[in-house]
Amino acid sequence: METVKVIINGKEVExxxxxxxxxxxxxxxFPIPNFCYYKDLPPxxxxxxxxxxxxxxxRLQTACTMRVSEGMVxxxxxxxxxxxxxxxxxxxxxxxxxxxxxxxxxxECELQWxxxxxxxxxxxxxxxxxxxxxxxxxxxxxxxxxxCILCYRCIRVCDEWVENHALGVRGRGAHSVIVxxxxxxxxxxxxxxxxxxxxxxxxxxxxxxxxxxxxxxIRDTVTTCTYCSDGCxxxxxxxxxxxxxxxxxxxxxxxxxxxxxxxxxxxxxxETRHNWINEEFLCLKGRYGNEFVNSPDRLRVxxxxxxxxxxxxxxxxxxxxxxxxILEIKRTYGPESIACIGSPRLTNEDLYVLAKFxxxxxxxxxxxxxxxxxxxxxxxxxxxxxxxQPELREQMPTILLIGGNPxxxxxxxxxxxxxxxHRHGARLxxxxxxxxxxLQVATRFFHIRPGSExxxxxxxxxxxxxxxxAEATLLTREELYELRRFVWEADRLALLVGREVTGPAxxxxxxxxGMLQAKGERIVxxxxxxxxxxxxxxxxxxxxAEMLVPEQVGPQIKALYLMGCDLVRFYGDxxxxxxxxxxxxxxxxxxxxxxxxxxxxVLPAMSFxxxxxxxTNNAGQVQRIRRALGVAGDWRPDWxxxxxxxxxxxxxxxxxxxxxxxxxxxxxxxxxxxxxxxxRLNEEGAIQTERPxxxxxxxxxxxxxxxxxxxxxxxDHTAERLQEPAxxxxxxxxxxxxxxxxxxxxxxxxxxxxESVEVSR
Amino acid sequence: xxxxxxxxxxxxxLATTFRHLPDRVTTQYPDEPVRLERRxxxxxxxxxxxxxxxKCVACFLCAIACPADAIYIEAAEDLRPxxxxxxxxxxxxxxxxxxYGKCIxxxxxxxxCPKDAITMGxxxxxxxxxxxxxxxxxxxxxxxxxxxxxxxxxAP
Ligand code: SF4
Ligand code: SF4
Ligand code: SF4
Ligand code: SF4
Ligand code: SF4
Ligand code: FES
Numbered sequence: 001m002e003t004v005k006v007i008i009n010g011k012e013v014e015x016x017x018x019x020x021x022x023x024x025x026x027x028x029x030f031p032i033p034n035f036c037y038y039k040d041l042p043p044x045x046x047x048x049x050x051x052x053x054x055x056x057x058x059r060l061q062t063a064c065t066m067r068v069s070e071g072m073v074x075x076x077x078x079x080x081x082x083x084x085x086x087x088x089x090x091x092x093x094x095x096x097x098x099x100x101x102x103x104x105x106x107x108e109c110e111l112q113w114x115x116x117x118x119x120x121x122x123x124x125x126x127x128x129x130x131x132x133x134x135x136x137x138x139x140x141x142x143x144x145x146x147x148c149i150l151c152y153r154c155i156r157v158c159d160e161w162v163e164n165h166a167l168g169v170r171g172r173g174a175h176s177v178i179v180x181x182x183x184x185x186x187x188x189x190x191x192x193x194x195x196x197x198x199x200x201x202x203x204x205x206x207x208x209x210x211x212x213x214x215x216x217x218i219r220d221t222v223t224t225c226t227y228c229s230d231g232c233x234x235x236x237x238x239x240x241x242x243x244x245x246x247x248x249x250x251x252x253x254x255x256x257x258x259x260x261x262x263x264x265x266x267x268x269x270x271e272t273r274h275n276w277i278n279e280e281f282l283c284l285k286g287r288y289g290n291e292f293v294n295s296p297d298r299l300r301v302x303x304x305x306x307x308x309x310x311x312x313x314x315x316x317x318x319x320x321x322x323x324x325x326i327l328e329i330k331r332t333y334g335p336e337s338i339a340c341i342g343s344p345r346l347t348n349e350d351l352y353v354l355a356k357f358x359x360x361x362x363x364x365x366x367x368x369x370x371x372x373x374x375x376x377x378x379x380x381x382x383x384x385x386x387x388x389q390p391e392l393r394e395q396m397p398t399i400l401l402i403g404g405n406p407x408x409x410x411x412x413x414x415x416x417x418x419x420x421x422h423r424h425g426a427r428l429x430x431x432x433x434x435x436x437x438x439l440q441v442a443t444r445f446f447h448i449r450p451g452s453e454x455x456x457x458x459x460x461x462x463x464x465x466x467x468x469x470a471e472a473t474l475l476t477r478e479e480l481y482e483l484r485r486f487v488w489e490a491d492r493l494a495l496l497v498g499r500e501v502t503g504p505a506x507x508x509x510x511x512x513x514g515m516l517q518a519k520g521e522r523i524v525x526x527x528x529x530x531x532x533x534x535x536x537x538x539x540x541x542x543x544x545a546e547m548l549v550p551e552q553v554g555p556q557i558k559a560l561y562l563m564g565c566d567l568v569r570f571y572g573d574x575x576x577x578x579x580x581x582x583x584x585x586x587x588x589x590x591x592x593x594x595x596x597x598x599x600x601x602v603l604p605a606m607s608f609x610x611x612x613x614x615x616t617n618n619a620g621q622v623q624r625i626r627r628a629l630g631v632a633g634d635w636r637p638d639w640x641x642x643x644x645x646x647x648x649x650x651x652x653x654x655x656x657x658x659x660x661x662x663x664x665x666x667x668x669x670x671x672x673x674x675x676x677x678x679x680r681l682n683e684e685g686a687i688q689t690e691r692p693x694x695x696x697x698x699x700x701x702x703x704x705x706x707x708x709x710x711x712x713x714x715x716d717h718t719a720e721r722l723q724e725p726a727x728x729x730x731x732x733x734x735x736x737x738x739x740x741x742x743x744x745x746x747x748x749x750x751x752x753x754x755e756s757v758e759v760s761r
Numbered sequence: 762x763x764x765x766x767x768x769x770x771x772x773x774x775l776a777t778t779f780r781h782l783p784d785r786v787t788t789q790y791p792d793e794p795v796r797l798e799r800r801x802x803x804x805x806x807x808x809x810x811x812x813x814x815x816k817c818v819a820c821f822l823c824a825i826a827c828p829a830d831a832i833y834i835e836a837a838e839d840l841r842p843x844x845x846x847x848x849x850x851x852x853x854x855x856x857x858x859x860x861y862g863k864c865i866x867x868x869x870x871x872x873x874c875p876k877d878a879i880t881m882g883x884x885x886x887x888x889x890x891x892x893x894x895x896x897x898x899x900x901x902x903x904x905x906x907x908x909x910x911x912x913x914x915x916a917p
């Protein structure tokens with residue numbers, strides 16, 4: 001990279017040529033006040049707050065648009081600049097309502113900070129202010145146009161981060177107003193709330209946080225999102241034992257002092273630098289979907305079935321009952337009659353203890369978890385390392401996505417894909433049976449027949465199969481050759497594998513990377529788009545037995561130990577009868593789910609906001625979750641419940657009363673987790689596990705091709721392409737076991753959620 | 762002579778004492794009102810504007826200024842037009858509690874308030890039988906609800 005020398009305030013600084021002057025100054029330790037500048041967004045030069053003096057240039061220049069060149073001599077602090085900044089603040093405040101006491105942003109507002117540091121004591125404008133009220137733009141977002149300083153950050157974020165293009169400006173000059181994309185000015189968008197977060201002032205505010213707290217009386221805890229497998233980091237803000245918001249804004253990039261001021265409340269992780277895998281991005285669920293932890297419907301005491309009804313019981317009673325019944329069933333029918341089924345939402349610690357309990361105490365082979373797609377063959381044959389989000393954004397000039405719908409199911413991945421295109425012009429090829437809205441940045445889109453993803457993999461693996469693949473996919477041979485060239489000629493390639501890819505095609509996805517790398521000097525990384533926050537962790541922790549079919553329960557399986565998994569909801573009503581046939585059903589749950597209703601014992605567990613633990617995301621990165629809330633019910637961590645039951649059965653699982661201890665054992669026994677500790681996770685954020693890679697020679701590729709061909713033959717060759725893109729919200733706006741307990745989401749999307757069943761007290 | 766000087770000094774001193782003996786210093790509280798200076802810091806008063814709207818906008822500044830952590834507030838939204846609503850702004854305090862078991866009457870809350878919504882009032886009779894009673898709610902503190910004790914008078 002070519003570097004240039006510039007002199008800033010007399011200090012000589014070396015910087016990459018063409019970098020923004022504002023960023024160079026920041027790095028050199030001379031932060032320049034700004035509003036409309038935002039890292040990684042196109043420069044706007046709307047606020048003129050960043051004025052600096054550059055030698056040999058007539059007027060003061062905006063540092064946020066100026067690119068550094070050799071020999072530039074810059075002054076960022078002088079009387080002239082001080083006065084210019086003062087005038088700009090005065091100008092911005094000309095119509096600003098000064099209602100900090102009622103404004104949600106008060107206390108963490110960039111304008112307050114600028115006015116305090118760079119403004120004048122008295123305003124020079126004494127004209128009447130143009131007062132307008134606040135009004136909602138959507139069920140999630142409110143706008144107070146008078147507070148808006150017209151920096152256009154929100155518009156740029158909506159365009160670039162989430163590609164909703166939902167915000168715009170109406171009117172001109174001082175009368176410009178931010179408006180939504182509906183004719184009446186409201187918003188039809190994916191409601192990610194990122195626009196609210198980047199807004200430097202309180203013009204955009206979130207419904208759920210409005211008026212509920214102030215930055216100085218909340219406590220932030222950095223934790224990991226509990227929804228999709230991308231694994232965003234977020235801060236959960238808690239006031240009075242209730243989660244009031246989730247946010248991810250990087251305050252350090254403005255000014256370290258500002259960050260300290262805003263985050264002076266107690267924090268559990270060092271945040272002098274913000275090295276999150278999601279940068280500042282959060283999606284609808286990560287941002288607005290956390291309030292289920294406050295829900296009054298949470299189970300608070302153990303429930304035990306007596307006379308056919310679930311009735312409150314003490315922990316002692318419930319645990320004793322479970323231990324006793326399990327021992328009886330094991331004695332009568334043998335260990336194979338018991339099955340343990342976990343959930344991919346739980347922490348590694350919980351799942352590890354469940355697996356250990358199943359194998360060592362119950363001695364059953366049936367230790368598994370609820371899976372939507374069976375990814376086991378993929379991870380077994382993995383030939384290249386997994387792709388992390390920062391790598392995807394910064395280092396991958398060629399990207400191929402086959403299947404999946406990232407904007408709906410893996411929003412962070414969608415964000416990273418867009419960032420890769422915007423930041424360094426990555427070429428993104430998408431192969432999908434349905435047009436994907438909100439990934440219009442793609443270079444090429446290959447529209448295939450529904451279900452024909454395996455044929456694409458076949459063509460990528462073997463040139464001789466292009467003909468067959470063309471027939472199956474409805475793509476032309478030229479298109480398939482183009483895809484092949486794209487993949488086989490890339491230096492650095494990212495392969496993204498959607499959930500439509502199954503069976504042998506999934507194995508092909510795992511093997512292709514190795515084949516490409518064997519061909520020559522190049523880097524290939526693969527990202528499987530798993531569904532749940534800890535789908536990969538569940539596999540790693542060894543919950544890998546074949547999932548049961550409901551028919552097995554009764555004749556073969558007598559007892560079901562369910563940890564956080566709602567079988568009836570997940571796999572359908574056939575499980576209702578199956579559960580009724582079982583002699584013992586134990587369920588750890590947060591809510592009385594359809595499955596828990598049918599259980600014999602329901603044990604109230606803790607949510608991610610009350611627990612310490614770790615999740616493993618789809619890139620195999622381990623990240624911490626941290627306890628953000630105190631104890632508001634008589635609930636216990638899942639691992640502790642199992643530990644206590646095991647103790648009652650006379651076994652010791654070695655949990656020693658802490659998640660950290662369990663994780664220490666995980667690090668010792670689970671391949672890839674070696675050397676990872678909580679201390680390191682606190683320090684480094686995300687740590688990627690080293691996955692065992694399968695050497696190419698071991699894989700019987702001829703056999704794989706054969707099976708892949710058979711899979712291609714089985715494709716329905718009459719199906720037509722789906723012309724309509726998937727509707728907005730097909731994944732995001734759907735109720736889930738957790739999101740349906742979030743009042744805001746329930747109201748916004750009009751979910752008809754059945755009333756919670758009354759439990760007698 | 763030294764002895765004479767001493768006796769003279771004592772006599773002078775006692776003369777002052779006896780001169781003031783008829784003055785009445787003790788206030789016969791509660792039979793007589795206690796006279797308070799204007800800047801006396803007693804129980805807080807939450808104010809309303811000229812139309813009876815509560816001035817407090819629940820900004821939480823008093824709560825953070827309070828060194829004793831005695832103030833608890835919950836904010837709420839009231840979107841009705843001004844004549845109908847509770848407070849001067851659309852944001853008001855749904856709950857405003859001061860715990861007189863904690864308050865040290867420093868007056869920082871009054872200084873912090875950007876809306877002149879809270880001031881230290883004259884009421885000083887702050888004794889109750891339970892700790893619960895020591896927590897006073899918005900309803901007790903509002904100027905429209907709070908009675909000035911008959912046992913005090915404020916210095917002109
Ligand atoms: S919530 Fe997200 S999608 Fe909607 S306008 Fe804001 S940035 Fe755009
Ligand atoms: S609403 Fe906020 S982010 Fe958008 S232009 Fe106004 S001040 Fe900027
Ligand atoms: S993208 Fe995934 S991990 Fe990130 S906030 Fe959304 S659901 Fe959570
Ligand atoms: S007078 Fe002082 S101690 Fe009492 S509530 Fe006000 S700030 Fe707190
Ligand atoms: S009394 Fe004053 S400082 Fe306290 S919350 Fe109300 S307006 Fe804010
Ligand atoms: S930050 Fe440079 S003009 Fe706004």
